[in-house]
Amino acid sequence: MNSKSAFTFFICGIFALNVHAQTPNLQAVTDVGNTTTKSISIWNKDGLNIGVDASTGYTTVSHFLRPSPTETRTLRFDCTSTTTTGGWEFYNAVQARSVMFIKQSTGFVGIGTTDPKAKLAVNGDIYAKKVRVTPDDWPDFVFESAYELPSLQELERFIAEHKHLPGIPSAKEVSEQGLDLGQNQAKLLQKIEEMTLYLIEQHKKFVAQEETIKAQDKQFAAQEERLKELEKRIDQK
Incomplete structure (x- = not known):
């Protein structure tokens, strides 16, 4: 093998190794369809940014899914919206109803309601084996x-x-x-x-x-x- 052929073989080998070593980014995955069997890794400290404002073409970033800066084993759901109605909602599209809603301004949690007025608001029955309350004046x-x-x-x-x-x-x-x-x-x-x-x-x-x-x-x-x-x-x- 002459020196020119050897050089070409070396360059092709490096290129092939880089192609196989690279992990497809999120854009590459979505370009080929809306599903993938490959795992997706996001290494950026800001995690996944989700825009929710349709009037700006969903370019306004107001939600993050990222690691907690204080606890490495914790995944943080971060809502940076300044509105009192902003928050996180678990929604059932089949039944067209909100399952659970967390208000970002107060931290109030609503189950079966999107407007909780207390730390926990439940629109329905609660079943429990034990309920502990702490009255101030026994x-x-x-x-x-x-x-x-x-x-x-x-x-x-x-x-x-x-x-x-x-x-x-x-x-x-x-x-x-x-x-x-x-x-x-x-x-x-x-x-x-x-x-x-x-x-x-x-x-x-x-x-x-x-x-x-x-x-x-x-x-x-x-x-x-x-x-x-x-x-x-x-x-x-």
Whole structure:
């Protein structure tokens, strides 16, 4: 092989190695169709940029799918939109409905709703084996000596006027504002504790009355014995 042929062979070999070593970029993959069986690697630190503004031909970049700069094993869904309605949506096109929506401005998560008004808003049923809430004011204060327990007469008057227990929301309030589960559990426990105190008080009165009746029974028995003794004496005379 002459020197010219050897040089040509060398250059062709280098070119062939480069062609096989190169990984097709995303544009090359999409140019040949909308699917690929090859893996796609994005090594840029900004990851995948997705434009969502149709009025600018989808050139406005407002969403990123990229690695977290603070945790290398975390994939970050980053929404840089400045609007209050922007966010991430999981959508079912077959059923034409939003499955889950995350608002970027508040971090609120909506399941079955695109306008969550709380950290988690669920438009539907929730099934769980355990729900843990942390109310701020647990009603152990009912058992403190300074707690003023309403009399049963006061309680009766309140119920007659308002048609619900003191401190418990009315049916109208629950219908309009919903129900705070943690607060409601605390209020229900407060009523149970108050009822327990009423029962204890009634039991004390019952025991006192029972002791009084027993004492009276003893007096009656003693009087009956004295009467019998008097009758014997009269009969003997």
